[in-house]
Amino acid sequence: GEFEAVEEVPVEIEPVEEVSPPLIKEDEVEEALELEAPKEIKARPEAKAKVVPARADKISLDLKGVDIIDVLKMLSARSNLNIVAGRNVRGRVTLFLKDVNVWDAFEIILASNNLAYVKEGVIINVMTERDYEQLYGEKYYTKKELRVFKLKYAKASGVSKALNQAKSKIGKVIVDEASNSIVLVDSARSISKMEKMIKEMDEPIETRIFGLDYAKAEDIKTKISEMLTKGVGTIQVDERTNKVIVTDLSRKIPEIATVIEEMDEKHQ
Structure with missing residues (x-):
């Protein structure tokens, strides 16, 4: 599958108006209650990032080479998610999504960086898949892959209806109408089946x-x-x-x- 190149834009992240729980590293958990959410999250100089306003439960992201910790901070601030990042969580994110569900964006970002998460009450613990396996003695049980398909002929919104009937119970089909792309998050087997469906439907x-x-x-x-x-x-x-x-x-x-x-x- 192809993914449309992300146009580089100046670093521009809108200030967070409402104070929300900050994303913190594991060794800072005990001090979490004393921390205030940052009014503005700045990406590193070499990174390009933009968060675009969307509907209440939606978010638009324009990211290029942004540190994964900074990205998780953005999601935490925009959605009131309480995210704790493990000390081994690292990497950079290049992604363009328009008007998608916040939780879908969260899962796409984790899947593309081989990360796992565990929800404990209102806390979401993010860790590497290796750390998950060492901690729980088994492989990440919701192991998913991520693939992006840019359609040439068919409309992504129409194709997604057929794909939603084929995905597994743990899968997600996300439409990016701006680039006429479909993001699949699912098991390798399910994605392979849906890829064939896309090829059959994406014709003149x-x-x-x-x-x-x-x-x-x-x-x-x-x-x-x-x-x-x-x-x-x-x-x-x-x-x-x-x-x-x-x-x-x-x-x-x-x-x-x-x-x-x-x-x-x-x-x-």
Whole structure:
């Protein structure tokens, strides 16, 4: 899968208006109650980061080479999540997401950096997968992979409907409409299956208008709806002119056209 390159922008992180629990390292937990949340979180000089306002439960991120600790601080400040980062948590994040759920953004960031988390009450402990295994004696049980697919022809919002039916119980399908991309967070097996679905659906699309002489547009719609490619194909009816407007994969249109022509023949 491809991921659209992130355009470099000046470091610009909006001040946090409301005081929220700061992200802290493990060796600072005992002093946590005495700490105040920073009014402004500054990224390191070489990093590019921008947090864009979104709806109450949504967030937009424009990150390039930002330290993972700084990113988790941003999420903590924006969402009131109480995050404690393990001493071995390190790395940098390059990511562009527009108007996505805060928790989805959190899981994407962790999955892309091979990190695990454990929720204990209102505290979210973030650690490396290795630390998780040493601490709990087993591999991270919600082991997920992350893949980003930029679509060329199909609309991400439409394709996501079909993918949501194929993902596993631990999987997530996230749509970034700005770049027409789909972010998959799931097991390797599930992602492999969904990747094949994306390739089948992300083909050239064609829209064709069919004028009917004998058949009723509504009757045609009922039949053709069963033939449309899931997540891609659509059919609209103009009852006034008795026409149907079909959108689907270019390779599927001839088959649909044949069925419409057969149904629109004059019966003796």
